[in-house]
Amino acid sequence: MILPIYLYGHPVLRKKSLDIDENYPDLKQLVEDMFETMYKADGVGLAAPQIGKNINLVVVDARVLAKDNPELSDFIRIFINPKITYNCDKKIAVEEGCLSIPSIHENVDRCSSLNLEYFNENFEKVNEVLEGYKAIVVQHEFDHLQGILFTDKISPLRRKMLQNRLNNISKGKVGVSYKVKIT
Numbered sequence: 554m555i556l557p558i559y560l561y562g563h564p565v566l567r568k569k570s571l572d573i574d575e576n577y578p579d580l581k582q583l584v585e586d587m588f589e590t591m592y593k594a595d596g597v598g599l600a601a602p603q604i605g606k607n608i609n610l611v612v613v614d615a616r617v618l619a620k621d622n623p624e625l626s627d628f629i630r631i632f633i634n635p636k637i638t639y640n641c642d643k644k645i646a647v648e649e650g651c652l653s654i655p656s657i658h659e660n661v662d663r664c665s666s667l668n669l670e671y672f673n674e675n676f677e678k679v680n681e682v683l684e685g686y687k688a689i690v691v692q693h694e695f696d697h698l699q700g701i702l703f704t705d706k707i708s709p710l711r712r713k714m715l716q717n718r719l720n721n722i723s724k725g726k727v728g729v730s731y732k733v734k735i736t
Contacts, residue, residue, distance in 0.1 A: 556590045556604045557732040561654045561702065562723025563605075564736065570600075570607045570698040572634045575676040577608070584631055584674060587612045594731040596652045598690050600697030603653050605734065609634045611694040615686065622686045635671035635695060638680075640664040647689050649703045655727045657718060661706045663689045 559565055573580070583606075591599040591612060601610040611632040619626040643665045650658040666684040669691060673679050683691055693703060704712055704719065712719075721727070725735040 554586050554589065555593050555732060556586055557734040558590065558594060558599075558603050558652050559605050559734045560722050560725065560727065561704075561719055562736050563653075563734065565602055565605050565607060566653060566697070566702060567700045568602065568607045569700050570602055570609045573608045573610065581674070583610070584612060588614065590731070591652075594652050594729070598694040599652065600694045602697050602700075609698050611635060611691075611698070613690055613694065615690055618686065624684075625686060628687055628690075631674045632669075632691070632694070633672040633674070633676065635669055635691070635698070637667050637692075637695060638670050639668035641666045645689075647686075649689075649693055651693070651703055652731070653697075654702065654704060654719070654722060655729045657704070657715060657722075659703065659707045659711060659715075661693075661703050663692050667692065 587599050587604060590604060597615040597618060598611060598613040601608045614629040615625040616629060641664045644662045645665045646660045646662050648658050649661045665688060666682065667688050669681050669683055671679055723735060725733060
């Protein structure tokens with residue numbers, strides 16, 4: 554089932570998410586719905602807060618970007634209760650966008666690699682080192698679980714320049730082909 558994506562300005566996007574366990578109701582169906590919602594919106598990642606659930610759950614499928622980034626050819630994951638256990642010192646600036654903030658793209662400084670600990674869809678613990686674009690995607694989605702949006706990481710001047718557009722997004726004044734939910 555395709556779910557509405559919560560837009561900038563909705564309070565659920567600013568709350569810190571909670572861990573879940575294998576008994577979370579209808580988890581398998583929720584994961585399927587998240588993937589379906591993400592694909593419909595042409596996204597590469599979707600965090601549970603973006604569909605109104607403050608739980609530590611992220612789905613990612615960045616294979617669509619493999620033409621320009623071959624390392625993404627197998628990058629499809631389900632992250633349950635992810636924890637970044639190490640961030641590198643080297644930062645890279647990458648242009649980011651977000652399904653919750655449509656039509657805005659800005660450069661964000663991110664770590665070029667990280668260590669991640671999480672549970673997969675079978676609740677098996679996984680430790681993984683991610684580099685390059687994989688690390689960028691995961692940091693963006695992980696921020697959602699902390700109530701942080703990529704626009705929080707840009708300069709105050711850029712944010713001020715974008716304020717009218719952000720206000721319009723929070724009012725639902727967006728031209729997107731997917732279902733959305735506003736405050």
